[in-house]
Amino acid sequence: MSYQTGPSPLSHSAHPLDYWLSTELSAITPTSARSRLREIAHARGSYMGAWAAGIGIGAVLVLLGALLAIQLGTFAPVPSLSLPGAAIALLCCVFYVRVRDRLPRTSRTIVNRGPGSLRGALSFAGFILIVFIGLFALTAKPTAWEDPTLVQTLVSVLAFLVCLLVAAIIVPATIMGRSRESLRSKAANDPRFRALLEKDLATWRDPFGDAGYGPL
Template identity: 40%
Template sequence: MVHVEPVSAYPPPSSRTLEQWLDPGLGTTHQPELRTRLREIADARAALAAMWAAFLSLGVSAILFAGVLLAVTGRAASTVPWIAVGVVLAAVSALFLSRVRRWVPRPRTSLSVRGPGNLRGGLWAAGGILFLLNVFLVIGALTTGRVLVMVLVDLGMVLLLTSAFVVPSAILGRSRLTLRRQTQKDPRLAATLERERLSWRPDGRTAMFGPL
């Protein structure tokens, strides 16, 4: 008995060139929710980049906040270690973030992301938390008179919320645009995606190679 593979209702990867699959006009003709291999790659890359960008922003925030505390209090013993930790965290995160640019995940690789998926959502989330926090901070400042403490806590929360919500959500919201632009600028990434186009086969989760 001869086993016959079912014929896919979707066009094969070879039906278009990589440039055609990446064309934004082609993407608009398909639903944004349609799962394709290129979108799978873009989303996984963005999720990993968002994580390292958040750590990078957190390291820079630690440096900035410790610098402000040093200027205000003059206590180098309690702030210099935070600056050193921030420098190390930022440097390591920048190194791994740079490696994401040429990373192409294997088929069925899925990185789960919880939180806002675009810049607007990140700004709303961070703004809402900051607003609620400031309600309590203002009440505390009025009752205790510690305005400087309120300002420092507020600054720290702004930096923290930016790192946790705004930065990663901005990267996630531009996942497909980023992959398209990086492919156009990086021949090595374009060559990797071209090899992927020639070797990829549909599976149970993803039926089409493109569009992006």
């Protein structure tokens, strides 16, 4: 089956949505090629990644407050850390579901200065951990490794740092890296979302050139 990779300004309306969503068309089209579907996927993935990071950070605060409360034997960290963390996670969860089920506004400029894929996120997180451990190893006294309390503190800080990196870097980067696959799956399994794409397909025109509606 052959596909056209250089549609005219109005040719996108001549093909059904499944044509533009097909993996075959995406495979033979350069990854740098611009299309309406790719703009939607990128914007949707960026918003979902940002709100997912908020959910993760809120969960980390909840966990940190609970662990400190247990370790210190006081409930003071709960209202100062766990409760705000739970509120942040709940609020971000509401917005995550909202942006997941709607078409994003692609007219807004979305700036992403973090990794955009799982591989990049793992490399960045690994670099941060190596730098942290290296600085501690260079600055700590040789006898510091013999102090159980100091070692336990270091392990706790490392565990917290790993959780924070997972929540703020790895999870959103993974979501953004899979933005196209996520959009294709959403269109295939959610009739309401698919109807939004069908409506957008019928009305959208490229305001800047002759980019087609797809491929994804």
